[in-house]
Amino acid sequence: MAERIIVIDDDPVILKEALRSLKGAGMKTVALKSGEQLLEYISQNESPELILLDIKMPGMDGFETLIRLRKMENKGNETPVIFLTGQEDEEAEIRGLLLGAMDFISGVLNLRVRHAVELIKLQKNLAKEVEKKTKENEELFLQVVASLADAIDAKDAYTKGHSGRVAAYAREIARRCGYDEAQLDAVYMMGLLHDVGKIGVPDNIINKTGRLTDEEFAKIKKHPEIGGRILENIQKMPELVCGAKWHHERFDGKGYPDGLSGFDIPETARIIAVADAYDAMTSNRSYRNVLPQAKVRAEIEEGMGRQFDPRFAGIMLEMIDEDKDYTMRDRPD
Structure with missing residues:
Protein backbone atom coordinates (compact mmCIF):
# COMPACT_ATOMS: atom_id res chain seq x y z
CA MET A 1 0.00 0.00 0.00
CA ALA A 2 1.37 3.40 -1.00
CA GLU A 3 2.22 5.86 1.75
CA ARG A 4 -0.22 8.74 2.17
CA ILE A 5 1.52 12.13 2.07
CA ILE A 6 -0.18 15.52 2.38
CA VAL A 7 1.50 18.45 0.65
CA ILE A 8 0.43 22.01 1.55
CA ASP A 9 1.63 24.95 -0.55
CA ASP A 10 -0.18 28.04 -1.85
CA ASP A 11 1.95 28.14 -5.02
CA PRO A 12 0.18 25.97 -7.67
CA VAL A 13 3.40 25.47 -9.65
CA ILE A 14 5.32 24.13 -6.66
CA LEU A 15 2.32 22.05 -5.60
CA LYS A 16 1.99 20.50 -9.04
CA GLU A 17 5.70 19.69 -9.19
CA ALA A 18 5.64 18.11 -5.74
CA LEU A 19 2.65 15.95 -6.66
CA ARG A 20 4.25 14.83 -9.90
CA SER A 21 7.52 13.99 -8.16
CA LEU A 22 6.01 12.09 -5.23
CA LYS A 23 3.43 10.19 -7.27
CA GLY A 24 6.19 9.20 -9.64
CA ALA A 25 7.98 7.68 -6.67
CA GLY A 26 4.90 5.59 -5.85
CA MET A 27 3.58 7.67 -2.99
CA LYS A 28 -0.14 8.44 -2.61
CA THR A 29 -0.34 12.20 -2.28
CA VAL A 30 -3.01 14.71 -1.31
CA ALA A 31 -2.54 18.36 -2.34
CA LEU A 32 -3.89 21.25 -0.25
CA LYS A 33 -3.41 24.99 -0.65
CA SER A 34 -3.56 26.34 2.91
CA GLY A 35 -3.15 25.57 6.57
CA GLU A 36 -6.89 25.96 7.06
CA GLN A 37 -7.54 23.26 4.45
CA LEU A 38 -5.07 20.97 6.20
CA LEU A 39 -6.77 21.28 9.58
CA GLU A 40 -10.16 20.67 7.96
CA TYR A 41 -8.85 17.62 6.09
CA ILE A 42 -7.19 16.14 9.19
CA SER A 43 -10.40 16.56 11.23
CA GLN A 44 -12.39 14.52 8.70
CA ASN A 45 -9.89 11.85 7.59
CA GLU A 46 -7.34 9.41 8.95
CA SER A 47 -3.96 10.87 9.79
CA PRO A 48 -1.39 10.59 6.96
CA GLU A 49 2.08 9.10 7.20
CA LEU A 50 3.68 12.51 6.68
CA ILE A 51 2.84 16.17 6.11
CA LEU A 52 4.93 18.42 3.85
CA LEU A 53 4.13 21.99 4.86
CA ASP A 54 5.10 25.26 3.22
CA ILE A 55 6.22 27.99 5.62
CA LYS A 56 5.16 31.16 3.82
CA MET A 57 1.43 31.11 3.01
CA PRO A 58 -1.32 33.75 3.16
CA GLY A 59 -3.56 33.53 6.20
CA MET A 60 -1.98 31.00 8.55
CA ASP A 61 1.70 30.47 7.84
CA GLY A 62 3.35 27.10 8.31
CA PHE A 63 4.39 27.80 11.90
CA GLU A 64 0.87 28.73 13.02
CA THR A 65 -0.53 25.73 11.15
CA LEU A 66 1.84 23.39 12.98
CA ILE A 67 0.96 24.92 16.36
CA ARG A 68 -2.77 24.40 15.74
CA LEU A 69 -2.16 20.94 14.31
CA ARG A 70 -0.40 19.84 17.51
CA LYS A 71 -3.34 21.02 19.59
CA MET A 72 -5.77 18.70 17.79
CA GLU A 73 -6.85 15.74 19.94
CA ASN A 74 -6.22 12.22 18.58
CA LYS A 75 -5.59 13.47 15.05
CA GLY A 76 -2.65 15.50 13.87
CA ASN A 77 -0.98 15.94 17.22
CA GLU A 78 1.65 13.29 16.47
CA THR A 79 1.76 13.25 12.64
CA PRO A 80 5.34 13.97 11.50
CA VAL A 81 5.74 17.31 9.68
CA ILE A 82 8.51 18.40 7.32
CA PHE A 83 8.69 22.05 6.29
CA LEU A 84 9.15 22.93 2.62
CA THR A 85 11.29 25.99 2.06
CA GLY A 86 12.70 27.66 -1.00
CA GLN A 87 15.66 29.23 0.76
CA GLU A 88 18.07 28.54 3.59
CA ASP A 89 16.95 30.32 6.77
CA GLU A 90 18.65 29.17 9.95
CA GLU A 91 16.32 31.16 12.21
CA ALA A 92 13.23 29.67 10.57
CA GLU A 93 14.68 26.17 10.86
CA ILE A 94 15.39 26.61 14.56
CA ARG A 95 11.86 27.88 15.15
CA GLY A 96 10.32 25.03 13.17
CA LEU A 97 12.33 22.35 14.97
CA LEU A 98 11.41 23.84 18.35
CA LEU A 99 7.76 23.58 17.35
CA GLY A 100 8.22 19.89 16.60
CA ALA A 101 9.00 19.77 12.88
CA MET A 102 10.85 16.64 11.79
CA ASP A 103 13.01 18.26 9.09
CA PHE A 104 13.34 20.98 6.45
CA ILE A 105 13.50 20.25 2.71
CA SER A 106 14.66 22.69 0.08
CA GLY A 107 15.62 20.14 -2.58
CA VAL A 108 16.01 16.41 -3.47
CA LEU A 109 12.34 15.90 -2.58
CA ASN A 110 11.82 12.24 -3.49
CA LEU A 111 14.83 10.86 -1.66
CA ARG A 112 14.33 12.95 1.48
CA VAL A 113 10.65 12.11 1.74
CA ARG A 114 11.26 8.42 1.10
CA HIS A 115 13.88 8.33 3.86
CA ALA A 116 11.56 10.21 6.21
CA VAL A 117 8.69 7.76 5.57
CA GLU A 118 10.96 4.77 6.10
CA LEU A 119 12.22 6.26 9.36
CA ILE A 120 8.66 6.90 10.55
CA LYS A 121 7.66 3.31 9.75
CA LEU A 122 10.71 1.99 11.56
CA GLN A 123 9.90 4.08 14.63
CA LYS A 124 6.25 2.94 14.63
CA ASN A 125 7.21 -0.72 14.26
CA LEU A 126 9.79 -0.39 17.02
CA ALA A 127 7.27 1.32 19.31
CA LYS A 128 4.73 -1.44 18.66
CA GLU A 129 7.31 -4.13 19.37
CA VAL A 130 8.38 -2.42 22.60
CA GLU A 131 4.73 -2.07 23.63
CA LYS A 132 4.12 -5.75 22.85
CA LYS A 133 7.13 -6.91 24.86
CA THR A 134 6.24 -4.60 27.74
CA LYS A 135 2.73 -6.04 27.81
CA GLU A 136 4.07 -9.59 27.74
CA ASN A 137 6.46 -8.83 30.62
CA GLU A 138 3.66 -7.22 32.65
CA GLU A 139 1.42 -10.25 32.12
CA LEU A 140 4.23 -12.63 33.09
CA PHE A 141 4.98 -10.58 36.21
CA LEU A 142 1.29 -10.60 37.18
CA GLN A 143 1.16 -14.39 36.75
CA VAL A 144 4.21 -14.79 38.98
CA VAL A 145 2.72 -12.45 41.59
CA ALA A 146 -0.64 -14.27 41.48
CA SER A 147 1.13 -17.62 41.93
CA LEU A 148 3.08 -16.20 44.87
CA ALA A 149 -0.14 -14.89 46.40
CA ASP A 150 -1.72 -18.34 46.08
CA ALA A 151 1.33 -19.88 47.76
CA ILE A 152 1.02 -17.43 50.66
CA ASP A 153 -2.70 -18.11 51.05
Whole structure:
Protein backbone atom coordinates (compact mmCIF):
# COMPACT_ATOMS: atom_id res chain seq x y z
CA MET A 1 0.00 0.00 0.00
CA ALA A 2 1.37 3.40 -1.00
CA GLU A 3 2.22 5.86 1.75
CA ARG A 4 -0.22 8.74 2.17
CA ILE A 5 1.52 12.13 2.07
CA ILE A 6 -0.18 15.52 2.38
CA VAL A 7 1.50 18.45 0.65
CA ILE A 8 0.43 22.01 1.55
CA ASP A 9 1.63 24.95 -0.55
CA ASP A 10 -0.18 28.04 -1.85
CA ASP A 11 1.95 28.14 -5.02
CA PRO A 12 0.18 25.97 -7.67
CA VAL A 13 3.40 25.47 -9.65
CA ILE A 14 5.32 24.13 -6.66
CA LEU A 15 2.32 22.05 -5.60
CA LYS A 16 1.99 20.50 -9.04
CA GLU A 17 5.70 19.69 -9.19
CA ALA A 18 5.64 18.11 -5.74
CA LEU A 19 2.65 15.95 -6.66
CA ARG A 20 4.25 14.83 -9.90
CA SER A 21 7.52 13.99 -8.16
CA LEU A 22 6.01 12.09 -5.23
CA LYS A 23 3.43 10.19 -7.27
CA GLY A 24 6.19 9.20 -9.64
CA ALA A 25 7.98 7.68 -6.67
CA GLY A 26 4.90 5.59 -5.85
CA MET A 27 3.58 7.67 -2.99
CA LYS A 28 -0.14 8.44 -2.61
CA THR A 29 -0.34 12.20 -2.28
CA VAL A 30 -3.01 14.71 -1.31
CA ALA A 31 -2.54 18.36 -2.34
CA LEU A 32 -3.89 21.25 -0.25
CA LYS A 33 -3.41 24.99 -0.65
CA SER A 34 -3.56 26.34 2.91
CA GLY A 35 -3.15 25.57 6.57
CA GLU A 36 -6.89 25.96 7.06
CA GLN A 37 -7.54 23.26 4.45
CA LEU A 38 -5.07 20.97 6.20
CA LEU A 39 -6.77 21.28 9.58
CA GLU A 40 -10.16 20.67 7.96
CA TYR A 41 -8.85 17.62 6.09
CA ILE A 42 -7.19 16.14 9.19
CA SER A 43 -10.40 16.56 11.23
CA GLN A 44 -12.39 14.52 8.70
CA ASN A 45 -9.89 11.85 7.59
CA GLU A 46 -7.34 9.41 8.95
CA SER A 47 -3.96 10.87 9.79
CA PRO A 48 -1.39 10.59 6.96
CA GLU A 49 2.08 9.10 7.20
CA LEU A 50 3.68 12.51 6.68
CA ILE A 51 2.84 16.17 6.11
CA LEU A 52 4.93 18.42 3.85
CA LEU A 53 4.13 21.99 4.86
CA ASP A 54 5.10 25.26 3.22
CA ILE A 55 6.22 27.99 5.62
CA LYS A 56 5.16 31.16 3.82
CA MET A 57 1.43 31.11 3.01
CA PRO A 58 -1.32 33.75 3.16
CA GLY A 59 -3.56 33.53 6.20
CA MET A 60 -1.98 31.00 8.55
CA ASP A 61 1.70 30.47 7.84
CA GLY A 62 3.35 27.10 8.31
CA PHE A 63 4.39 27.80 11.90
CA GLU A 64 0.87 28.73 13.02
CA THR A 65 -0.53 25.73 11.15
CA LEU A 66 1.84 23.39 12.98
CA ILE A 67 0.96 24.92 16.36
CA ARG A 68 -2.77 24.40 15.74
CA LEU A 69 -2.16 20.94 14.31
CA ARG A 70 -0.40 19.84 17.51
CA LYS A 71 -3.34 21.02 19.59
CA MET A 72 -5.77 18.70 17.79
CA GLU A 73 -6.85 15.74 19.94
CA ASN A 74 -6.22 12.22 18.58
CA LYS A 75 -5.59 13.47 15.05
CA GLY A 76 -2.65 15.50 13.87
CA ASN A 77 -0.98 15.94 17.22
CA GLU A 78 1.65 13.29 16.47
CA THR A 79 1.76 13.25 12.64
CA PRO A 80 5.34 13.97 11.50
CA VAL A 81 5.74 17.31 9.68
CA ILE A 82 8.51 18.40 7.32
CA PHE A 83 8.69 22.05 6.29
CA LEU A 84 9.15 22.93 2.62
CA THR A 85 11.29 25.99 2.06
CA GLY A 86 12.70 27.66 -1.00
CA GLN A 87 15.66 29.23 0.76
CA GLU A 88 18.07 28.54 3.59
CA ASP A 89 16.95 30.32 6.77
CA GLU A 90 18.65 29.17 9.95
CA GLU A 91 16.32 31.16 12.21
CA ALA A 92 13.23 29.67 10.57
CA GLU A 93 14.68 26.17 10.86
CA ILE A 94 15.39 26.61 14.56
CA ARG A 95 11.86 27.88 15.15
CA GLY A 96 10.32 25.03 13.17
CA LEU A 97 12.33 22.35 14.97
CA LEU A 98 11.41 23.84 18.35
CA LEU A 99 7.76 23.58 17.35
CA GLY A 100 8.22 19.89 16.60
CA ALA A 101 9.00 19.77 12.88
CA MET A 102 10.85 16.64 11.79
CA ASP A 103 13.01 18.26 9.09
CA PHE A 104 13.34 20.98 6.45
CA ILE A 105 13.50 20.25 2.71
CA SER A 106 14.66 22.69 0.08
CA GLY A 107 15.62 20.14 -2.58
CA VAL A 108 16.01 16.41 -3.47
CA LEU A 109 12.34 15.90 -2.58
CA ASN A 110 11.82 12.24 -3.49
CA LEU A 111 14.83 10.86 -1.66
CA ARG A 112 14.33 12.95 1.48
CA VAL A 113 10.65 12.11 1.74
CA ARG A 114 11.26 8.42 1.10
CA HIS A 115 13.88 8.33 3.86
CA ALA A 116 11.56 10.21 6.21
CA VAL A 117 8.69 7.76 5.57
CA GLU A 118 10.96 4.77 6.10
CA LEU A 119 12.22 6.26 9.36
CA ILE A 120 8.66 6.90 10.55
CA LYS A 121 7.66 3.31 9.75
CA LEU A 122 10.71 1.99 11.56
CA GLN A 123 9.90 4.08 14.63
CA LYS A 124 6.25 2.94 14.63
CA ASN A 125 7.21 -0.72 14.26
CA LEU A 126 9.79 -0.39 17.02
CA ALA A 127 7.27 1.32 19.31
CA LYS A 128 4.73 -1.44 18.66
CA GLU A 129 7.31 -4.13 19.37
CA VAL A 130 8.38 -2.42 22.60
CA GLU A 131 4.73 -2.07 23.63
CA LYS A 132 4.12 -5.75 22.85
CA LYS A 133 7.13 -6.91 24.86
CA THR A 134 6.24 -4.60 27.74
CA LYS A 135 2.73 -6.04 27.81
CA GLU A 136 4.07 -9.59 27.74
CA ASN A 137 6.46 -8.83 30.62
CA GLU A 138 3.66 -7.22 32.65
CA GLU A 139 1.42 -10.25 32.12
CA LEU A 140 4.23 -12.63 33.09
CA PHE A 141 4.98 -10.58 36.21
CA LEU A 142 1.29 -10.60 37.18
CA GLN A 143 1.16 -14.39 36.75
CA VAL A 144 4.21 -14.79 38.98
CA VAL A 145 2.72 -12.45 41.59
CA ALA A 146 -0.64 -14.27 41.48
CA SER A 147 1.13 -17.62 41.93
CA LEU A 148 3.08 -16.20 44.87
CA ALA A 149 -0.14 -14.89 46.40
CA ASP A 150 -1.72 -18.34 46.08
CA ALA A 151 1.33 -19.88 47.76
CA ILE A 152 1.02 -17.43 50.66
CA ASP A 153 -2.70 -18.11 51.05
CA ALA A 154 -2.01 -21.86 50.98
CA LYS A 155 -0.15 -21.56 54.32
CA ASP A 156 -3.58 -21.25 55.91
CA ALA A 157 -6.30 -23.68 54.79
CA TYR A 158 -8.92 -21.05 55.67
CA THR A 159 -7.52 -18.18 53.58
CA LYS A 160 -7.58 -19.66 50.07
CA GLY A 161 -8.15 -16.84 47.60
CA HIS A 162 -7.82 -14.14 50.29
CA SER A 163 -5.13 -12.12 48.51
CA GLY A 164 -7.00 -12.18 45.21
CA ARG A 165 -10.22 -10.99 46.83
CA VAL A 166 -8.44 -8.22 48.74
CA ALA A 167 -6.81 -7.13 45.49
CA ALA A 168 -10.17 -7.06 43.70
CA TYR A 169 -11.92 -5.11 46.50
CA ALA A 170 -9.03 -2.64 46.73
CA ARG A 171 -9.07 -2.12 42.98
CA GLU A 172 -12.80 -1.38 43.02
CA ILE A 173 -12.43 1.12 45.86
CA ALA A 174 -9.63 2.84 43.94
CA ARG A 175 -11.70 2.82 40.74
CA ARG A 176 -14.52 4.62 42.50
CA CYS A 177 -11.97 7.18 43.69
CA GLY A 178 -11.04 7.99 40.09
CA TYR A 179 -7.73 6.14 39.77
CA ASP A 180 -6.53 5.63 36.18
CA GLU A 181 -5.81 2.19 34.69
CA ALA A 182 -2.11 2.19 35.55
CA GLN A 183 -2.88 3.17 39.15
CA LEU A 184 -5.59 0.51 39.38
CA ASP A 185 -3.16 -2.14 38.17
CA ALA A 186 -0.67 -1.03 40.82
CA VAL A 187 -3.29 -1.19 43.58
CA TYR A 188 -4.33 -4.66 42.42
CA MET A 189 -0.70 -5.82 42.52
CA MET A 190 -0.28 -4.40 46.03
CA GLY A 191 -3.41 -6.23 47.11
CA LEU A 192 -2.08 -9.52 45.80
CA LEU A 193 1.17 -9.04 47.72
CA HIS A 194 -0.10 -7.42 50.92
CA ASP A 195 0.43 -10.61 52.98
CA VAL A 196 3.73 -11.67 51.41
CA GLY A 197 5.42 -11.25 54.80
CA LYS A 198 3.51 -14.25 56.15
CA ILE A 199 6.15 -16.34 54.43
CA GLY A 200 8.24 -15.57 57.50
CA VAL A 201 5.59 -16.63 60.05
CA PRO A 202 5.61 -20.28 61.22
CA ASP A 203 2.72 -22.37 59.86
CA ASN A 204 1.76 -23.65 63.30
CA ILE A 205 1.00 -20.07 64.38
CA ILE A 206 -0.93 -19.16 61.24
CA ASN A 207 -3.05 -22.33 61.48
CA LYS A 208 -3.60 -22.30 65.24
CA THR A 209 -7.32 -22.66 66.01
CA GLY A 210 -7.16 -21.48 69.60
CA ARG A 211 -6.26 -18.12 71.10
CA LEU A 212 -2.76 -16.92 70.27
CA THR A 213 -0.32 -16.27 73.07
CA ASP A 214 1.26 -12.82 73.32
CA GLU A 215 4.49 -14.26 71.94
CA GLU A 216 2.68 -15.87 68.99
CA PHE A 217 0.74 -12.69 68.24
CA ALA A 218 4.02 -10.73 68.30
CA LYS A 219 5.34 -13.04 65.58
CA ILE A 220 2.17 -12.55 63.50
CA LYS A 221 2.58 -8.78 63.85
CA LYS A 222 6.01 -8.98 62.23
CA HIS A 223 4.62 -9.98 58.81
CA PRO A 224 4.16 -6.38 57.57
CA GLU A 225 7.82 -5.55 58.23
CA ILE A 226 8.94 -8.83 56.66
CA GLY A 227 6.78 -8.10 53.62
CA GLY A 228 8.19 -4.60 53.33
CA ARG A 229 11.77 -5.92 53.36
CA ILE A 230 10.95 -8.52 50.71
CA LEU A 231 9.30 -6.04 48.35
CA GLU A 232 11.99 -3.37 48.80
CA ASN A 233 14.08 -5.53 46.50
CA ILE A 234 11.73 -4.81 43.56
CA GLN A 235 13.29 -1.44 42.77
CA LYS A 236 11.30 -0.80 39.59
CA MET A 237 8.02 -0.86 41.57
CA PRO A 238 8.83 0.77 44.92
CA GLU A 239 5.12 1.41 45.56
CA LEU A 240 4.57 -2.32 46.19
CA VAL A 241 6.05 -1.88 49.66
CA CYS A 242 3.11 0.31 50.79
CA GLY A 243 0.43 -2.36 50.83
CA ALA A 244 2.55 -5.03 52.47
CA LYS A 245 4.18 -2.87 55.13
CA TRP A 246 1.36 -0.55 56.23
CA HIS A 247 -1.98 -2.34 55.69
CA HIS A 248 -2.26 -2.92 59.47
CA GLU A 249 -1.78 0.73 60.37
CA ARG A 250 -4.89 2.40 61.79
CA PHE A 251 -6.28 5.82 61.02
CA ASP A 252 -6.19 6.64 64.77
CA GLY A 253 -2.50 5.71 65.03
CA LYS A 254 -3.01 2.53 67.07
CA GLY A 255 -1.90 0.11 64.35
CA TYR A 256 1.44 -1.46 63.50
CA PRO A 257 4.32 -1.71 62.63
CA ASP A 258 5.07 2.04 62.76
CA GLY A 259 2.04 3.52 64.51
CA LEU A 260 1.31 5.85 61.60
CA SER A 261 -1.95 7.78 61.70
CA GLY A 262 -4.32 9.63 59.37
CA PHE A 263 -2.91 10.80 56.09
CA ASP A 264 0.65 9.83 57.09
CA ILE A 265 -0.39 6.31 56.12
CA PRO A 266 0.11 5.90 52.34
CA GLU A 267 -3.22 6.15 50.54
CA THR A 268 -2.93 2.76 48.88
CA ALA A 269 -2.28 1.14 52.27
CA ARG A 270 -5.43 2.83 53.64
CA ILE A 271 -7.42 1.37 50.74
CA ILE A 272 -6.00 -2.13 51.25
CA ALA A 273 -6.64 -1.94 55.01
CA VAL A 274 -10.39 -1.62 54.40
CA ALA A 275 -10.40 -4.34 51.73
CA ASP A 276 -8.38 -6.68 53.96
CA ALA A 277 -10.65 -6.19 56.97
CA TYR A 278 -13.75 -6.72 54.84
CA ASP A 279 -12.46 -10.01 53.44
CA ALA A 280 -11.36 -11.20 56.88
CA MET A 281 -14.92 -10.74 58.14
CA THR A 282 -16.60 -12.24 55.06
CA SER A 283 -14.45 -15.38 54.93
CA ASN A 284 -14.49 -18.56 56.98
CA ARG A 285 -11.74 -18.73 59.57
CA SER A 286 -10.46 -21.53 61.79
CA TYR A 287 -12.12 -19.87 64.79
CA ARG A 288 -15.44 -18.74 63.21
CA ASN A 289 -17.63 -18.77 60.10
CA VAL A 290 -18.48 -15.90 57.76
CA LEU A 291 -20.05 -13.01 59.64
CA PRO A 292 -23.57 -11.82 58.68
CA GLN A 293 -23.51 -8.94 56.21
CA ALA A 294 -25.22 -6.58 58.66
CA LYS A 295 -22.51 -7.31 61.25
CA VAL A 296 -19.78 -6.67 58.69
CA ARG A 297 -21.38 -3.39 57.69
CA ALA A 298 -21.67 -2.28 61.31
CA GLU A 299 -18.00 -3.09 61.98
CA ILE A 300 -16.83 -1.09 58.93
CA GLU A 301 -19.07 1.84 59.90
CA GLU A 302 -17.87 1.79 63.52
CA GLY A 303 -14.26 1.76 62.32
CA MET A 304 -14.60 4.92 60.22
CA GLY A 305 -12.11 7.49 61.46
CA ARG A 306 -10.72 5.01 63.98
CA GLN A 307 -9.42 1.94 62.19
CA PHE A 308 -10.19 3.09 58.65
CA ASP A 309 -9.86 6.18 56.49
CA PRO A 310 -13.47 7.50 56.47
CA ARG A 311 -13.42 8.09 52.71
CA PHE A 312 -12.46 4.53 51.79
CA ALA A 313 -14.62 2.98 54.48
CA GLY A 314 -17.53 5.00 53.08
CA ILE A 315 -16.92 3.56 49.63
CA MET A 316 -16.83 0.05 51.07
CA LEU A 317 -20.19 0.72 52.75
CA GLU A 318 -21.56 1.74 49.34
CA MET A 319 -20.30 -1.54 47.88
CA ILE A 320 -21.89 -3.50 50.72
CA ASP A 321 -25.23 -1.72 50.27
CA GLU A 322 -25.19 -2.52 46.54
CA ASP A 323 -24.52 -6.21 47.29
CA LYS A 324 -28.13 -7.13 48.03
CA ASP A 325 -27.58 -10.89 47.84
CA TYR A 326 -24.31 -10.91 49.80
CA THR A 327 -22.32 -12.40 46.95
CA MET A 328 -19.24 -10.24 47.56
CA ARG A 329 -17.52 -12.69 49.89
CA ASP A 330 -15.66 -15.96 50.09
CA ARG A 331 -17.93 -18.68 48.69
CA PRO A 332 -16.11 -22.04 48.91
CA ASP A 333 -19.13 -23.79 47.41
